[in-house]
Amino acid sequence: MLERIREGSQSFTAKAILVLIILTFALAGVGGYITSGTEDAVAEVNGEEIPQSAYDRAYENERSRLQEQFGDMFSAITSDPNYMNNVRSGVLEQLIDQELMRQYAESQGMRVGADQVKAAIRDIPQFRTAGQFDNDIYLMSLRNAGYTPESFANLMQQDMTRNQLLRGLAGSEFVLTPEALAFMRLQSQTRSGGFLVLNNEDFADSVEVTDADVESFYQQNQGMFRTEEQLSVAYVELSLADIEQSVDIAEEEVREYYEQRQQQYTTEEERRVSHILVEHDTENAQQKAEDALQELENGADFAEVAESYSDDTFSAEQGGDLDWIERGVMDEDFDNAAFALENVGDTSGVVETSFGYHIIKLTDLRAGSVTPFEDVKDEVEQRLLAQQAEDRYFELQQQLAEISFEQPDTLEPAADELGVEVKRTDLFTRDRAPTPLSDDVVLNNIFSEQLIEEKLNSEIIETTDDRSLVVRVTEHQPERVKDMAEVREQIVEQLRVEKAQQLALQQAQEQAEEWRAGAEPGEQVTLVDSIQRNNRDYSSTLVQELFKLTPNDDGKPVYEAVTLPNGDAAIVALTSVTAGNPDEAQMDGLKEQLQNRKAQVMLQSFIDTLKADAEIRRMRLQ
Numbered sequence: 001m002l003e004r005i006r007e008g009s010q011s012f013t014a015k016a017i018l019v020l021i022i023l024t025f026a027l028a029g030v031g032g033y034i035t036s037g038t039e040d041a042v043a044e045v046n047g048e049e050i051p052q053s054a055y056d057r058a059y060e061n062e063r064s065r066l067q068e069q070f071g072d073m074f075s076a077i078t079s080d081p082n083y084m085n086n087v088r089s090g091v092l093e094q095l096i097d098q099e100l101m102r103q104y105a106e107s108q109g110m111r112v113g114a115d116q117v118k119a120a121i122r123d124i125p126q127f128r129t130a131g132q133f134d135n136d137i138y139l140m141s142l143r144n145a146g147y148t149p150e151s152f153a154n155l156m157q158q159d160m161t162r163n164q165l166l167r168g169l170a171g172s173e174f175v176l177t178p179e180a181l182a183f184m185r186l187q188s189q190t191r192s193g194g195f196l197v198l199n200n201e202d203f204a205d206s207v208e209v210t211d212a213d214v215e216s217f218y219q220q221n222q223g224m225f226r227t228e229e230q231l232s233v234a235y236v237e238l239s240l241a242d243i244e245q246s247v248d249i250a251e252e253e254v255r256e257y258y259e260q261r262q263q264q265y266t267t268e269e270e271r272r273v274s275h276i277l278v279e280h281d282t283e284n285a286q287q288k289a290e291d292a293l294q295e296l297e298n299g300a301d302f303a304e305v306a307e308s309y310s311d312d313t314f315s316a317e318q319g320g321d322l323d324w325i326e327r328g329v330m331d332e333d334f335d336n337a338a339f340a341l342e343n344v345g346d347t348s349g350v351v352e353t354s355f356g357y358h359i360i361k362l363t364d365l366r367a368g369s370v371t372p373f374e375d376v377k378d379e380v381e382q383r384l385l386a387q388q389a390e391d392r393y394f395e396l397q398q399q400l401a402e403i404s405f406e407q408p409d410t411l412e413p414a415a416d417e418l419g420v421e422v423k424r425t426d427l428f429t430r431d432r433a434p435t436p437l438s439d440d441v442v443l444n445n446i447f448s449e450q451l452i453e454e455k456l457n458s459e460i461i462e463t464t465d466d467r468s469l470v471v472r473v474t475e476h477q478p479e480r481v482k483d484m485a486e487v488r489e490q491i492v493e494q495l496r497v498e499k500a501q502q503l504a505l506q507q508a509q510e511q512a513e514e515w516r517a518g519a520e521p522g523e524q525v526t527l528v529d530s531i532q533r534n535n536r537d538y539s540s541t542l543v544q545e546l547f548k549l550t551p552n553d554d555g556k557p558v559y560e561a562v563t564l565p566n567g568d569a570a571i572v573a574l575t576s577v578t579a580g581n582p583d584e585a586q587m588d589g590l591k592e593q594l595q596n597r598k599a600q601v602m603l604q605s606f607i608d609t610l611k612a613d614a615e616i617r618r619m620r621l622q
Helices: 012-022 052-078 081-107 114-122 135-144 149-171 177-187 200-206 211-220 240-246 251-260 285-297 302-309 332-340 373-406 412-418 440-446 449-454 484-516 540-548 584-613
Strands: 041-045 048-051 190-198 230-239 270-279 321-326 347-353 356-366 467-477 526-532 558-563 569-578 616-618
Touching (some): 048 081, 052 081, 081 149, 135 321, 149 584, 177 584, 190 484, 190 540, 230 240, 230 373, 240 373, 251 373, 270 285, 270 302, 285 302, 285 356, 321 356, 332 347, 332 356, 373 467, 449 467, 484 558, 484 569, 526 540, 540 569
Antiparallel strands (some): 190 569, 270 321, 558 569
């Protein structure tokens, strides 16, 4: 979200397009003549639904980004279910943010006209060949991304409208030159002083920990000593992947499978058509279509007539071309008319569909064909292998369910019958489950009250990665607070460290007070002279503490006792401050950087406000 402000000079819409055209999804149809069904929603924002398809595209885009970012480590990272759940939630929240901004932009009267959308599409480099917009590449890219021209134009319009809002918000922030100068002086400021570190380990021998201290700590910090629920299990596992490796298929079976399903390897006839469309809401629509047909019958060029008459502006500029289509893709009436044309060059009469009145011309034809067995042998074999493995998997699954139910207090008979082993685990917590059992569905069953109390075989548990398990709890240790005797040494050690840290800080405070009173710091003090805040010669923590101190108005040294992150104490002394010298050559870049930071903060606050005022309903992600 915030990157869009940092990259304010780049087109938000163009980025969206680049994402869309590299993704491939199953086609739901081509063109604006597809009948679309209802679709599940992943969220509802002020009554407007975010469809599952939009979420799927955004999620796949994020996975692609992560894969590019992490490379070889991608598989290991995505195997963590908690991490991927966070990714899914993040994608959903981004879509909600976008929808909120779109709604706000439209409520404020922000609009993008059809001509602007059209111009933006034409300017996308991925749709151009030799510097010119290529309609074939445009349509192919949309099909690969699962879009129709209309739905894609609608998406573009929404993105461009949202971009108006984002640019307006980002452009409302500014940085004055005095602000940038002050920031630059602070950034390049130098300070002198010194550090004295008191190691807490040096005070450990002076610490005394009593029984009363231990008892008090134990009683006040019971949560520290609470153990998680643990159990161990025995289980039998079936895996579709393992079964696939054991299946052996003869070539005769593969050929028979191919012949029985030859239709799957047949390429349907394809037709390239052009059309002229007069939409229903056009004045005198039918008469206008008839006039266009009359011109064609009088010998007029189809492309010229399409450019003059057609309401489908994109195809009209390409002579009415709709690219290649197959049966069943277009509106039924359009489809019937297009495939009734017998010869290339034939033109239909006026055809009425739910979209308007069409005149259709057949411009090219590809006959259907059957792919030879040898060309698809490997593919057919893989399909047959998968089918047989799946059949065997469900057969074994049924046997496992029956035997484990009939003998519920042991898994040995089921394992012997299936030819697999009974696997056993040591005690584990829900968050530290062995990998085969780490699926949420499995864990919910294992940690159920019934399985824990009865210690009998579970029903078949199916996971999302095509595995089936039957599990039996063999040992259970409920959550409890450890006895003090079990944790006494741990408490003593912690108290010893805490008291040593307190003594170190106390001495640092006393020493700092003595220096304020006029005592001279000893030779053990590390002196620093004119260092900047990004200095790497000394501890970054000590340098940060030095730059946190406020100089005295009278110029006297400032002494402050602090506790360091590792528990040591330190005295930080500030003796002088020298203002930095602004670098005028960096002024423009710094002002832009500060402006971007302000814009980031403002944008996030704006989105948070929209969310607070919105009615948002999040559905369960699929």
